[in-house]
Amino acid sequence: MRPAPLLLLVCGLLPAAWAANDYRLEAQPLAEGVYAFIGRTEEFSRDNGGNIVNTGFIVGSDGVIVIDTGPSRQYGEQQRAAIARATPLPVRQVYLTHAHPDHFLGNQAYGTGLVAALPATTAAIESSGEALSANLYRLIGGWMIGTEVVVPQGTARDGPVTIAGRKLRLIGMAGHTDSDLMIYDEFTKTLFAGDLVFYQRAPTTPNANIGRWLAALDAIDQLDITTVVPGHGPVIRGRSGIEQTRVYLQWLSATLHGAADRGLDMVEVMALPIPERFRTLGAVKTEYTRSVVHLYPKFELEALPRAQRPPAQAGP
Amino acid sequence: MALLALSAEAHAAGSAAATDPLNSPGWNAMRERFFKQQPIVFDERVHVSAPDHAEDPLAVPVTVSAENLGPVQEIVIIADLNPIQKILSLTPTQAVAGLSFRFKVEQSTPVRAAMQTRDGIWHVGGQWISASGGGCTAPSLGSTGLWQDHLGEMSARLWAHSGERSERLRLRIIHPMDTGLAAGIPAFYLDTITVHDTASAELATLHLFEPVAENPVFSLDLYGHGAVVVDAHDIQGDHFSAQVQP
Numbered sequence: 393m394r395p396a397p398l399l400l401l402v403c404g405l406l407p408a409a410w411a412a413n414d415y416r417l418e419a420q421p422l423a424e425g426v427y428a429f430i431g432r433t434e435e436f437s438r439d440n441g442g443n444i445v446n447t448g449f450i451v452g453s454d455g456v457i458v459i460d461t462g463p464s465r466q467y468g469e470q471q472r473a474a475i476a477r478a479t480p481l482p483v484r485q486v487y488l489t490h491a492h493p494d495h496f497l498g499n500q501a502y503g504t505g506l507v508a509a510l511p512a513t514t515a516a517i518e519s520s521g522e523a524l525s526a527n528l529y530r531l532i533g534g535w536m537i538g539t540e541v542v543v544p545q546g547t548a549r550d551g552p553v554t555i556a557g558r559k560l561r562l563i564g565m566a567g568h569t570d571s572d573l574m575i576y577d578e579f580t581k582t583l584f585a586g587d588l589v590f591y592q593r594a595p596t597t598p599n600a601n602i603g604r605w606l607a608a609l610d611a612i613d614q615l616d617i618t619t620v621v622p623g624h625g626p627v628i629r630g631r632s633g634i635e636q637t638r639v640y641l642q643w644l645s646a647t648l649h650g651a652a653d654r655g656l657d658m659v660e661v662m663a664l665p666i667p668e669r670f671r672t673l674g675a676v677k678t679e680y681t682r683s684v685v686h687l688y689p690k691f692e693l694e695a696l697p698r699a700q701r702p703p704a705q706a707g708p
Numbered sequence: 709m710a711l712l713a714l715s716a717e718a719h720a721a722g723s724a725a726a727t728d729p730l731n732s733p734g735w736n737a738m739r740e741r742f743f744k745q746q747p748i749v750f751d752e753r754v755h756v757s758a759p760d761h762a763e764d765p766l767a768v769p770v771t772v773s774a775e776n777l778g779p780v781q782e783i784v785i786i787a788d789l790n791p792i793q794k795i796l797s798l799t800p801t802q803a804v805a806g807l808s809f810r811f812k813v814e815q816s817t818p819v820r821a822a823m824q825t826r827d828g829i830w831h832v833g834g835q836w837i838s839a840s841g842g843g844c845t846a847p848s849l850g851s852t853g854l855w856q857d858h859l860g861e862m863s864a865r866l867w868a869h870s871g872e873r874s875e876r877l878r879l880r881i882i883h884p885m886d887t888g889l890a891a892g893i894p895a896f897y898l899d900t901i902t903v904h905d906t907a908s909a910e911l912a913t914l915h916l917f918e919p920v921a922e923n924p925v926f927s928l929d930l931y932g933h934g935a936v937v938v939d940a941h942d943i944q945g946d947h948f949s950a951q952v953q954p
Contacts, residue, residue, distance in 0.1 A: 697863060
């Protein structure tokens with residue numbers, strides 16, 4: 393008796409699942425030594441396996457700097473393999489832009505020693521990483537097989553840094569989350585903007601502060617940029633992604649403020665029409681609805697004054 | 709549907725049970741528990757609006773309204789598959805039949821509004837909400853200390869609806885609304901909110917249960933255009949009161 397047939401039967405689904413879990417990552421060259429992996433402008437699904445995010449890498453004289461590790465262990469491993477196809481040089485450093493699951497759950501491919509993040513990003517991964525990972529399992533299923541949260545051990549600090557012979561500027565900001573890191577390559581004037589810039593895909597806001605986010609976009613405008621890699625959406629030559637993100641956030645803020653001042657409740661706000669100019673943004677209806685949940689409570693409280701106690705005769 | 713309800717009350721209950729449009733495994737239990745032998749029909753004129761997915765399981769927003777249903781005596785809101793199914797009831801004495809509120813959801817569930825018209829018939833509408841859950845068994849976020857200093861504080865505002873004889877009241881009360889299902893934290897929630905005009909005439913009464921979200925926010929459309937007085941009570945006997953000027 394050989395146990396193999398039973399084993400094959402029980403595990404029959406596994407080979408198919410593994411075969412399907414190919415992210416087909418192809419490094420897109422953007423400038424000298426600068427590459428990006430461009431995800432789809434969709435929502436998380438079992439079809440896309442969470443590859444809705446952009447990651448990238450910069451090849452220096454004797455090593456590679458990686459920006460974000462993607463939504464799963466398999467993404468991280470396939471990303472690392474794709475980098476190895478582009479260059480024989482070793483990975484020297486991995487930077488995480490922020491603590492959202494599609495940006496850091498591929499950390500396992502690199503190990504703790506190589507991965508660095510802003511201190512508040514590391515703290516957020518420590519406190520919320522497991523919950524974010526569990527939620528992503530629910531959304532993309534088998535693509536998450538073997539994924540575990542790896543907390544970065546390295547610390548990224550705002551300012552200039554030279555790694556693998558490449559001059560970079562680390563820019564610590566906030567707005568999309570409490571802690572957003574951008575990586576600017578001085579040589580090619582390429583900005584890896586993380587999720588402070590979205591392009592052709594509606595911005596997400598679960599941890600957003602729109603005021604700080606708009607201020608961060610103003611700061612980005614001060615940079616000498618030729619190419620912007622947004623956190624989500626196609627690569628931009630120029631500033632149109634910055635402007636698109638700004639205009640959307642301004643509309644979102646004005647819409648929620650106006651609705652609160654008119655006395656609307658959340659579901660009524662969700663039913664408001666999305667202007668024509670934003671309807672081509674990927675996932676805009678879903679993200680707008682989510683944003684109402686994330687952001688409206690603060691706007692509505694600002695519109696509700698503290699009520700006073702009634703005149704004394706009313707009660708005992 | 710309306711004709712069916714009026715012409716065949718006895719039948720209505722039976723056919724309603726057989727044809728739950730939401731196809732929920734919990735519906736028969738809900739009907740027996742909350743409506744017993746009373747006549748009940750599914751009615752598309754009762755609207756329950758909520759996002760398809762509970763982005764925040766601690767505060768799922770819901771708006772309930774009715775269309776050409778006539779005067780409504782009472783509205784009951786239930787979620788079939790929540791550990792505590794009854795969310796609230798509203799007596800819209802001098803108010804539009806409907807309201808907005810937020811509630812805690814533990815797992816995917818239908819949320820339904822049952823509206824009782826003067827003939828005694830309950831008219832039921834609803835929709836499914838998908839959720840990854842955890843809302844009912846989580847402690848209130850303010851239970852670390854914030855609410856103790858502000859318990860019962862109300863923020864509120866009135867908006868006159870132009871061209872109509874009603875005004876909107878939006879009301880928020882600071883309260884932990886603990887369900888008793890989180891380990892080590894007993895149930896503690898607002899159970900009654902009444903809204904009067906300044907001559908003490910009742911406009912609306914809400915009876916609340918554990919699933920109502922922490923620091924609850926409500927929207928009600930009240931008949932009349934003037935100041936209102938809000939009285940709220942919780943299950944520990946606290947009484948909070950506020951007057952809202954238009």
